[in-house]
Amino acid sequence: MSAAEWKKSCEAEWSLQGAPMPAGLDWKxxxxxKPFGRNLLKNPSPQGLCKDTPPPERATSDAPSRGPPRFESDGDFSGWTTNTEVLPYDTSGIPKGAVVCQLPRYSWFSLEQVLDLKAEGLWEELMDEFQPEIFVQDWYEESRLHKFIYQLHVKLLDADKTVISEHSVNPTEDRSVHSHEWKEVSHLFSGYGPGVRFVHFLHRVKNMFMFEFFPTSFTGSSVIVRPTKTSA
Incomplete structure (x- = not known):
């Protein structure tokens, strides 16, 4: 097809009414x-889990492990940059003079990706003038390991990686109830202003080691650009 025909195909596929469609772009x-409607994150469920299936049940063994402490979750984390931060022991609630045999040791396990929107098929005029919606979604396991077990930080960056817009989530868990289900976190970026070229997605889950390893599971991370716009 000719360049004009590829351009018409894009217009018909995504109904980009009012969006700039420069003639010099490689529309093929x-x-x-396919920059719209698909998940731009690579390997969105590295633990092999699905939000449509309940998180796995974990039974403690009769004989506690005698091996070294463990702080990182299992999974294939290709496509992600990962980091483990082992937290210091929390002794604030221990009465003076009490003898403690074992304390839980917590760690944050972080995963992040930086998405190049131009490399994903989005063009500068679209991001600057039309500013399509950017929808972010994530799912994490409801657990009672700690009152803080999940964090999400998403930033929209310009060409120099300067922050144009950002959204953070740090929920407090209600440890008095436990349904052992997936909990959804989502946010819609719109009307964020011109210059967006990258999306930085980072989430963290808290794991615990006390004789055995107790992770917090996650799945279904997504960043999706929609061929629509809304007011700020």
Whole structure:
């Protein structure tokens, strides 16, 4: 097809009414990239879990492990940059003079990706003038390991990686109830202003080691650009 025909195919595929469609763009590459409606994150469920299936039940063994402490979750984390931060022991609630045999040791396990929107098929004029919606979603396991077990930080960055817009979530868990279900976290970026070229997605889950390893599971992370816009 000609360049004009590829451009018409893009217009028909995504109904981009009012969006800038510069004639000099490689519309064949844009069409084949399918930048709208798909998850731009790579490997969104590295633990092999699905939000449509309840999180796995974990039974403690009769004989506690005698091996070294463990702080990182299992999974195939290709596509992600990961980091483990082992937290100091929390002794604030221990009465003076009490003898403690074992305390839980917590750690934050972080995963992040930086998405290059131009490389994903989105063009500068679209991001600057039309500013399509950017929808972010994540799911984490409800657990009673701690009152803080999950964090999400998403930033929209310009070409120099300066923050244009950002959203953070740090929920407090109600440890008095426990349904052992997935909990959804989501946010819609709109009307964020011109210049967005990258999306930085980072989430953290808290794990615990006390004789055995108790992780917090997560799944279904997504960043999706929609071919629509809303007011700020």
């Amino acid at each position: 590459s844009v069409y084949e990239a």
